[in-house]
Amino acid sequence: MILSDSDILSRLAEGDLVVDPIDDVDMQVQPASVDLRLGTEFLEFQRTNISCIHPNREHEVSEYVRETHVPEGDDFILHPGDFVLGTTKERVAIPDDLLATVEGRSSLGRLAVVIHATAGIVDPGYEGQITLELSNLGTAPVALTPGMRISQLVFTEMKSPADRPYGVERGSKYQGQRGPQASRLSSDPEFGGDE
Numbered sequence: 001m002i003l004s005d006s007d008i009l010s011r012l013a014e015g016d017l018v019v020d021p022i023d024d025v026d027m028q029v030q031p032a033s034v035d036l037r038l039g040t041e042f043l044e045f046q047r048t049n050i051s052c053i054h055p056n057r058e059h060e061v062s063e064y065v066r067e068t069h070v071p072e073g074d075d076f077i078l079h080p081g082d083f084v085l086g087t088t089k090e091r092v093a094i095p096d097d098l099l100a101t102v103e104g105r106s107s108l109g110r111l112a113v114v115i116h117a118t119a120g121i122v123d124p125g126y127e128g129q130i131t132l133e134l135s136n137l138g139t140a141p142v143a144l145t146p147g148m149r150i151s152q153l154v155f156t157e158m159k160s161p162a163d164r165p166y167g168v169e170r171g172s173k174y175q176g177q178r179g180p181q182a183s184r185l186s187s188d189p190e191f192g193g194d195e
């Protein structure tokens, strides 16, 4: 079952669901979602001499990305074909009986701005800011302004709470993330850590 605006407000008031800060309830709480705003940090991918990125080599991934800070009030220009990581301004905490999905906003989609390439699931138990996979599929640059509403979070109530929710207890690698975070695939057990 998907939470409605009143369900969302009740769960926020109970305190186990957290979306923080919500500065304007009327603006951010939608009929069946909560709008999230763009943060000020970005990770851009730079040209590199590495022949290819091995996702299991943490040092190659970190050499590939460069952090940029854009103060609120300034623009980050997303050029056609660009792919950058952004972050939500809000920190979220998802209780064990809810699953959240990050969705785009139609108004930005109509400008060819996409906010997640593949991943869109925010697990039960997750706590932190949400990394956004921003791309511009159009033909004109688009100005993104930190603080603007960029994505929305939809909450689904599960049939039963997760037995093993996302969290440090199970070694979940993005738990507690602040700001945009590059891939940490290198810490997956099947890769056996960084080389």
Ligand SMILES: O=c1ccn([C@H]2C[C@H](O)[C@@H](COP(=O)(O)OP(=O)(O)OP(=O)(O)O)O2)c(=O)[nH]1
Pocket: 102, 116, 119, 120, 121, 122, 123, 126, 129, 130, 131, 132, 133, 166, 172, 173, 174
């Ligand atoms: O667009 C997204 C989607 C998810 N997340 C966060 C919340 C989610 O709970 C966590 C892990 O997402 P996912 O399970 O899709 O990634 P993974 O690569 O499988 O990580 P893990 O092995 O830790 O589950 O990353 C984001 O920051 N941005």
